Amino acid sequence: MSLLTAIQPRSSTPGSADLKEQVLKRAGDFTMIPAAAMKAMEIGRNPACSVKEYASAIERDVRLTADILSMANSSLYASGAPATSLNDAIRRLGLRRCQGLILSTCTAGLMKQLPFQQSQVREALWRHGYTTAVICRHLNQSLQLGFTGEEFTAGLMHDLGRSLLAATVPDRFAELVTDGEEGPHTLQLEQAALGTDHCEIGAAFGARNGLPAALIAVIQQHHCPDHAREHQKLVSLVAMADQMAKRFEDCTALPMDVPGDPLCISILAERERVRDALQAVTPAMAENAATEALRLIA
Numbered sequence: 059m060s061l062l063t064a065i066q067p068r069s070s071t072p073g074s075a076d077l078k079e080q081v082l083k084r085a086g087d088f089t090m091i092p093a094a095a096m097k098a099m100e101i102g103r104n105p106a107c108s109v110k111e112y113a114s115a116i117e118r119d120v121r122l123t124a125d126i127l128s129m130a131n132s133s134l135y136a137s138g139a140p141a142t143s144l145n146d147a148i149r150r151l152g153l154r155r156c157q158g159l160i161l162s163t164c165t166a167g168l169m170k171q172l173p174f175q176q177s178q179v180r181e182a183l184w185r186h187g188y189t190t191a192v193i194c195r196h197l198n199q200s201l202q203l204g205f206t207g208e209e210f211t212a213g214l215m216h217d218l219g220r221s222l223l224a225a226t227v228p229d230r231f232a233e234l235v236t237d238g239e240e241g242p243h244t245l246q247l248e249q250a251a252l253g254t255d256h257c258e259i260g261a262a263f264g265a266r267n268g269l270p271a272a273l274i275a276v277i278q279q280h281h282c283p284d285h286a287r288e289h290q291k292l293v294s295l296v297a298m299a300d301q302m303a304k305r306f307e308d309c310t311a312l313p314m315d316v317p318g319d320p321l322c323i324s325i326l327a328e329r330e331r332v333r334d335a336l337q338a339v340t341p342a343m344a345e346n347a348a349t350e351a352l353r354l355i356a
């Protein structure tokens with residue numbers, strides 16, 4: 059029996075639309091972007107806004123401020139001496155990176171809020187997103203893709219839908235995975251068992267929460283980057299980093315092997331350059347990312 063025929067839709071399985079609504083309704087109890095973060099991001103859309111105005115919007119939420127400083131000093135964002143104040147972090151990172159930093163912090167906040175049945179599922183999902191984000195950042199720099207922070211936010215958030223499934227329909231989620239790990243057939247298994255998948259769920263949740271279109275495209279298309287009509291470069295980058303992160307999680311990383319389909323690679327750079335950039339992704343890089351990820355949601 060094939061893997062896909064092993065999991066058939068149950069007779070009691072609600073239709074795709076029903077399950078999607080059920081998950082989104084339950085997920086609606088959780089705050090994706092707190093009011094202070096929303097306000098700051100609105101202010102930050104004006105490139106001429108002052109650091110003081112931007113920081114004061116964030117500072118209305120003490121917890122958000124602490125979380126942003128913690129994230130700003132993580133390996134994803136930090137360079138040089140640690141940022142000791144919000145103003146300091148904003149000046150160093152610049153407005154565009156700060157907008158991404160706020161969304162990354164909100165993602166960590168959501169992961170802390172979601173009621174996972176088992177802590178190892180929360181940890182596996184968050185660690186996978188964080189490792190993907192670190193690899194996205196590395197590839198962006200190595201291949202000079204020109205992203206200014208949106209690449210790690212996208213890496214961090216790409217499997218948002220899996221977290222929502224794990225938190226809102228935990229029994230159904232547990233039937234599909236072991237320890238929260240994503241496998242090569244995840245999407246097909248979800249479709250067969252649930253009538254929907256984490257890409258659809260995550261994109262719908264992202265749209266309801268006003269996430270930027272580029273992030274929604276990544277959440278929706280990271281398993282089929284060749285179908286992405288817009289933001290194809292960002293989607294391709296995350297798709298490649300996602301595969302690389304999974305290889306490290308499975309301990310099957312093959313440095314000479316270039317993951318991703320040829321179209322995806324050609325969108326980013328020449329195959330040789332992509333291979334060189336991937337070769338520089340070391341197990342130590344993935345291990346450090348995993349360690350830091352756990353520190354941020356502890």
Ligand SMILES: [Fe+2]
Pocket residue numbers: 216217240256280281
């Ligand atoms: Fe995924």
Ligand SMILES: [Fe+2]
Pocket residue numbers: 186216217240300
């Ligand atoms: Fe993933």
